[in-house]
Amino acid sequence: MNFPKFLRKKLIIGPLNKTIETIKKNKIHTVCTEANCPNRFECFSKKTATFLALGKKCTRACAFCDIDFQKFSKAPDPREPFNIAKSAKILKLKHIVITMVARDDLDDKGANHFCKIIYEVKKLNPKSTIETLTSDFSLKFDLIDLVLDEKIDIFNYNIExxxxxxxxxxxxxxxxxxxxxxxxxxxxxxxxxxxSGLMVGVGETKKEVFQTIKDLNEAGVDIITIGQYLSPNNKKYPIKSFVTPKEFQEYKDFAKKIGANNIYADPYVRSSYNAKAILNKALFK
Structure with a gap:
């Protein structure tokens, strides 16, 4: 399927070395690289990245995701919390986004290790805001509470x-x-x-997207992101359609009509793309 003209954007990037070197030197992972995000070079050039916790192997095999699947993964690296915190400090991040792979192989689904990361990040970056993008912790709400108790600024969980x-x-x-x-x-x-965020272009109808926006709003979601699905490779779920700028505008208009004012819907919008700017807008609305 050929990319339409409206999906082609000029890639404006600056020096990437600082971000890439920091990630490699501290032996950490980013969802930007592991999930093959189309925005990664732009973000790296701005000295920002979304940190991927608990390794780079996921115990779930979602059809759209490029992160490697492994039913049983390595034990969490005890150095990871400090290394992520240190990397955030080196990059001088004002808003720090931490996501994670699903770890169904661990009794606590990785929650305690994830909280250690938040603690270390806060310790080394006390003035920065923190956004977490977690797994569902196998619907164990006591584990979700552990994350919420860390007093983060944004709790992000994608409906997809x-x-x-x-x-x-x-x-x-x-x-x-x-x-x-x-x-x-x-x-x-x-x-x-x-x-919360979702992808479009996976076979949904416009009516279904409207309903999802409504469902998210009724669930109390403050910030909604919608972006075009781009299949990471030919082994993954295929792109079913390219959503036009007009359709993205319709989604934004509908959301605002029902009171969901913090909605970001454009082809290259992703969960943590421009996360700091999105938080700032939410704070001042």
């Missing part, structure tokens, strides 16, 4: 797609459970903002 497509492209996680997690985080009142 519309209800009908969810069982086709997601492994274990469901549409209903995703809404439950997001609603739980919002009702906990332990976090400033709850955020």
């Amino acid at each position: 797609t519309v209800r009908r497509i969810s069982p086709i492209i997601r492994h274990k996680a469901t549409y209903a459970s995703s809404l439950k997690i997001l609603k739980y985080a919002k009702e906990s009142k332990k976090v400033k903002f709850v955020k």
